[in-house]
Amino acid sequence: MTGDVAVVVRGLQKRYGERTAVAGIDLDVARGEVFALLGPNGAGKTTTVEILEGYRTRDAGEVVVLGEDPAHAGRSWRARVGIVLQSVTDLSELTVAETVRHFARYYPRPRDPDEVMATVGLSDSADQRARLLSGGQRRRLDVALGILGRPELLFLDEPTTGFDPAARRIFWLLVESLAGEGTTIVLTTHYLEEAERLADRVGVVAQGRILEVAAPADLGGRKDAQASVSWTAKDGTRQTVVTAAPTRTVTELAAAFDGEVPELSVTRPTLEETYLRMVGEL
């Protein structure tokens, strides 16, 4: 079965002194899947991901990543895993091209450094010192180094924090093309729009536990949730009806108005609303 599974986690626990960061997490990520971990700050996302990456030890539980225990994995395992860390702020005096070409030497089967720079949109900054890059460009350099070794599994820890909306969309296309090539991707993010766009499944983490794992469209019963139908009545006031049968409501409204319903909208709870409700219920 390990051939179809990239990540298996059972009963994972981690404490820092008195504080419990991870209180028993179970998780499966299939090969080729894009999996997003969502959760508030301090929920245990980064701790979990860094245990999967082999950076942190665990207090209890089983972890298998690409068939090995990351706590004891060696160089050949690391060559199959790509890591984009959250909190790296190294200000290198090397240029982008020097950095990418140097890191390519670590891997047995690296991508072409020039291609990688083009892929992440850094070709024009190739001769710029890394220290002088903007925040978004630095993040793209991080991603370039993460994908350089053709990883089977790519970890992205809050990859688009600090991106402007246009840069974020370009980054999403990059992730989609990596996923299209069959790369398994485990991503943490604060942006629900990002999770909805990229992830096959999302896991919501809070207080060190997984609340739910589901496709973004199904999370928290979104698919079956009641819809809100809003319109502006003849006296100018805004009306809202929450219903399980919005089509019937709209049909009735159309009949009542004899045609166009003024400022009609039909909405279902967004992923963000669903997520905030789940996290807020604790």
Place this chain on the structure above:
Amino acid sequence: MSATPAPAPAPALPGVWSIGLSRAHIELLQFVRDKEAAFFTIILPVLLLVVFGSAFTGDVVPGIRFSQYFLAGMLASGIAYTSFQNLAISIPQERDVGTLKRLRGTPMPPAAYFIGKVGLVLTVYVAQVTTMMAIGVALFGVRLPRNPADWFTFTWVSVLGLVCCTLLGIAFSSVPRSGRGAPALVSPVVLVLQFTSGVFFQYDGLPPWMQQMSALFPLKWLCQGMRSVFLPDSFQRQELAGTWELGRVALVLAAWSLVGLVLAVRGFRWQRRDDG
């Protein structure tokens, strides 16, 4: 371990030495571009050499100029600067900003990182001693040894000293809590030992307790080894033992190398203390 059938035999991982040499190359590139590090390691000792050499123009003993004595001490200090001080400051800084963590997440073998550091230390040391000797000869009339045996001593004292101070620098890199605090913690160690080991002042004129204290640390022995190269054998009378004690120099440096190795291997951390 895994039941996954490999589609093709995995290509071999690049060798430790080829990655290590590549690391030495980028370490050097970063070093020459980082003005602060270059200043502390190259310019500062040269500046000290010029200032002290100009300020004290007398003889340490009749016929031997202070500048001749001082160059030996500064070359010994150069070993401490390029290896111990350089690594004990730069490694905590690299740890702080996540350079080490990033490297640890790649298939770079840890040994390659240290090969790169050794390459950096060696190159910077050669550049530094060449500069100091050239300035000593040009400005202060220092005489370089003519005897091949002296150059042989110079080489082994340098190599053993660099090995010893590199290992101690790596070991000490785990002490500072942050990269920003590292210079304040490391520089005084070197500076105090320079005063008590006979770099700035003549060793035989120091109070006995200070002589005994500094005899516990490598710098005193490095200075003594360098004096044996740059001062005439008649100066041996000024040494406490009455000889250069080269055997003991080698022994002390080897012992400290061993201590450094054990501490470096056991204590090295790729991540900040609060991170992992």
